[in-house]
Amino acid sequence: MVIFACMMIFSNIWAQKQADMGMFEGFSNIGQVKLMGTVVYDTSTETYSISGGGMNVWGNFDQHSYLWKKVKGNFSLTTKVAFEGVGVNAHRKIGIMIRDALTGESRCAHISIHGDGLTSLQYRAVTDGITAEIKGPPNGNYITLEKAGKMIRMRTATDTVPETVTAEIEMDFPGEFYVGLFVCSHEADVLETAHFSKTVFKEIK
Numbered sequence: 480m481v482i483f484a485c486m487m488i489f490s491n492i493w494a495q496k497q498a499d500m501g502m503f504e505g506f507s508n509i510g511q512v513k514l515m516g517t518v519v520y521d522t523s524t525e526t527y528s529i530s531g532g533g534m535n536v537w538g539n540f541d542q543h544s545y546l547w548k549k550v551k552g553n554f555s556l557t558t559k560v561a562f563e564g565v566g567v568n569a570h571r572k573i574g575i576m577i578r579d580a581l582t583g584e585s586r587c588a589h590i591s592i593h594g595d596g597l598t599s600l601q602y603r604a605v606t607d608g609i610t611a612e613i614k615g616p617p618n619g620n621y622i623t624l625e626k627a628g629k630m631i632r633m634r635t636a637t638d639t640v641p642e643t644v645t646a647e648i649e650m651d652f653p654g655e656f657y658v659g660l661f662v663c664s665h666e667a668d669v670l671e672t673a674h675f676s677k678t679v680f681k682e683i684k
Contacts, residue, residue: 501527502680503659504548509533509541510583513667516544527675528563529573531662536572536591536601537610540583545576547659553683556658557623557640560592563672568665569595573673575624576661577631577652579606588631588650589661590622598622600633600646615645626652627683 500506501520508515514532521528533542556575571594578587588602596618603610619635626632629651634641660678664671 500546501525502548502678503527503546505546507545507547507581509543509545509581509661512542512544514670516662516670518544518546524676525678527660527678528672529660529662529675530670530672531664532667532670533663533665534667535570535665536589536661536663539603539607539609541587541663542583543572543661543663545578545581545657545659545661547581547657548680549655550658551655553626553628554658555623555625555681555683556678557621557634557680558660558675558678559621559638561620561674561676562594563674566594566671567669569593570665571671572661572663572665573675574661575622575659577624577626577656577658579652579656581657586650586652588624588648590624590633590635592619592622594665598635598645600631600648602631602648602650604650613646613648619645621677624658625683 512533516531519528531544572591574590576589579585584607599612599614601612621636623634632647635645
């Protein structure tokens with residue numbers, strides 16, 4: 480009976496954790512962040528509210544908070560994003576990310592919406608390499624990150640599901656990888672919060 484009761488408690492805790500993350504499987508603080516981030520999933524509005532710190536998502540390593548799921552093959556992930564408040568640093572970043580591993584220096588590609596409105600497709604092509612970017616139209620708030628074979632595409636729009644490809648790169652993610660939503664405050668001692676709504680994940684054949 481004791482073992483059964485413990486199993487039931489563990490099961491309930493796991494179910495609660497899963498419910499708190501909606502469609503996603505895990506939440507990680509990437510890199511050596513000073514302040515740990517958090518995630519809250521509102522089931523009534525299907526909105527993910529993520530708080531994250533970290534110095535940057537750039538250079539040869541990242542620091543941010545990351546809500547993720549493991550994926551294989553082709554996919555699209557769409558979400559509508561909104562910063563909370565005016566923010567501390569104009570370079571704070573939120574968006575959608577694909578990465579090889581949950582380490583700061585891993586290969587990755589991501590749509591980054593900055594606090595000043597800059598929107599870009601950023602990518603680190605090799606582990607511990609320097610991050611590059613392709614700038615897209617500024618001030619979009621509806622974004623899609625798409626993987627089709629070796630092509631990684633960014634689609635952006637304002638208040639409507641994005642259809643137009645605004646940037647793309649060729650970058651291979653074979654096998655299993657991570658896909659999800661991220662927040663970086665661009666300040667070690669600050670947590671910034673963003674809200675992600677209308678989030679839809681699709682496998683693409």
